[in-house]
Amino acid sequence: MRAAIILAAGQGTRMKSHHPKVMHALAGRPMIRHLLAAVEAVFDRVVVVVGPGMAALERAVAPHATVVQAERLGTGHAARQAAPALEGFEGDVAVLYGDCPLITEGTLRRLVDARAGADLALLAMRPADPAGYGRLVTEGAQLRRIVEHADATEEERAIGLCNAGVVCAEARHLFRWLGALRSDNRQGEFYLTDVVASADGEGLRVRAVEAPEAELRGINSRAELAVAEAEVQARLRRAAMDGGATLVMPASVHLAWDTRLGRDVVVEPHVVFAPGVVVEDGAAIRAFSHLESCVVRRDAVIGPFARLRPGTEVGEGAHVGNFVELKATKLGAGAKANHLSYIGDATVGEGANIGAGTITCNYDGVHKHRTEIGEGAFIGSDTALVAPVRVGARAVTAAGSVITEDVPAEALAIARGRQVNKPNRPAKKKEA
Ligand code: UD1
Ligand code: CA
Secondary structure, three states, rough: EEEEEEEEEEOHHHOOOOOHHHEEEEEEEEEHHHHHHHHHOOOOOOOOOOOOOOOOHHHHHOOEEEEOOOOOHHHHHHHHOHHHOOOOOOOOEEEEEEEOOOOOOOHHHHHHHHHHOOOOEEEOOOOOOOOOOEEEEEEEEEEEEEEEEHHHHHHOOOOOOOEEEEEEEHHHHHHHHHOOOOOOOOOOOOOHHHHHHHHHHOOOOOEEEEEHHHHHHHOOOHHHHHHHHHHHHHHEEEEEEEEOOOEOHHOEOOOOOOOEOOOOOOOOOOEEOOOOOOOOOOEEOOOOEEEEOOEEEEEEOOOOOOOEEEEEEEOOOOOEEEEEEEEEEEOOOEEEEEEEEEEEEEEOOOOEEEEEOOOEEEEEEOEEEEEOOOOEEEEEOOOOEEOOOEEEOEEOOOOEOOOOOOOOOOOOOOOOOOOOOOOOOOOOOOOO
16 A cells, blocks of 8 residues: 655745645646646555645545645645544555646656665656755765755755655654654755655665656746646647647647547647547647637548637538637538637537528527527528527528528528619719
8 A cells, every 4th residue: 555645735935826836737737636647546545735725726636635734834744744644554655745746657656666675765856957956965875865955055055966855655654754853944844855864864775766857847936837838748749649640830739638639630730729628530620729628520620710619529520610619519520610600509410501600699698599500501601590599401591691580491591681772873982
C-alpha cells in the first residue's frame, strides 16, 4: 500500500488571484487534476491538504480525502496535517506539492522504486535557473540536507541540484521526522525539506532521483503557469500526432487534456479545442475553428472559422463552413451548413442543406425551443426558423423566409413580403 499527501493549502500569493493556485487550469482542467491523474496511477490512497474556505478545490479533488491546514505555517506543517487521515497506515507515504503538476507517472514509479533501496527518496532536478528552489547538499550518494534558497549562503546557492518537492518514505519514519520539525529559519516556517537532515542524522539512507526540469518545475506565477501550459500542450500535441492525427502547424493548435483525435484527422493552424471534444477518423478541422464538448463524426469537414459549442454532433461527412455556429445541435450525416449561420437546439436530418445566413431563433427571452429539420430538406438562404418549429423531410423554405409554422414534408414554404416593382423611378444621381 502506498499513500500520497498533496500540499495545496497555499493561496499562491504570487498568482495575484481570487482562486487557490492549484485551481488554475492547464489544458482546460485545474492543475491539481493533472497531478492527481499521475498520482492515482501509482498510489492507493491520496490525502489533499487544502486551506480554509477552499470548497471549490475540495470538490475538484473528490473523491479523495481532504484535510484543512488552518494556518499556513509551511510545507512541513502542511504535511503533518495529513497524519490523522492516515492514522494506522503502514507502507510508503509520498508528499507532493500541488503546484508541481507536470510530473509523470513514470517518474513517480522511479521514486517509489528508489524508496525500496533507501529510507528516504526524493525527486531532484537541475533547473536552468535554480533561484527560489531548495538546494541539495550531498556527500557521495547520500543526501545530507536541503537548504532553502532564502536560507542559503552564496556557496550553497551555487549548487545546481535542486529539490523538486516530492519525498517518499515509510509512514512511521515520515511522521516521526515531521513531528520533530522546527521553524527556526529565515521564513519562520516548518520546512518539509528538513526531513532530509533528520533522516541523515539518524544514519538512514537518503537518495535523490533526478528527473527533467520540464516535469518538475513549480508554478508560482502567471508567467510560470504559461511555461507549464506550453509543456502540457507540447505533450498533448505529440500524443495526438503519435495517435495518427496530422497537425499542420502544431504550435498553433491548442488542445484540451481530453481532446480525442482519430486517425487521419487533419487539424489546420490556429484551432482551439476546449474540453470534451472527440473527432473521429478522417475528419478535417480547418483553420481558426473553435470546438467545445462536441463530437465530429468520420470524414466531416469543420471550418475554416467555425464554432462548435457544447452538445453538438456533426454527422459523418457533414460540412460546417465559415462563420457557422452550432450549439446543442445534431447535424445529420452528409448535411451541410456552409456559410454564416447560427443553428442552436436543433436536429438536422441527413443530407439537409442549410443555406447561407440561416438562423434558428431558439430563444424567446425566457425559454429555449427546438428546431427540427427533416432529411434532405433545403433551407433557403437567410431563413429565420422561429422555434419551436419543424421542417419536414425534403421540404424547401424560400430564401428570406421567416418560418413560424411547421412545414410539411416535401412542401415549399414561402414566408416573406412580396416584391413590388414601381415603374419609372430611376435612381437619382447627384448633379455633377
Ligand atoms: C518548495 C520547497 C523547495 C522546492 C520547491 C519546489 C519547502 C520549504 N521548499 O518551495 O525546496 O525547491 O518547493 O517547487 O518545502 N503549502 C501548503 N501549506 C503551507 C505552505 C505551502 O499547503 O503552509 C503548499 C503550497 O500550496 C504549494 C506547496 O505547498 O502547493 C509548495 O509551497 P511553496 O510556498 O510554493 O514552496 P516553494 O517556496 O516553492
Ligand atoms: Ca512552489
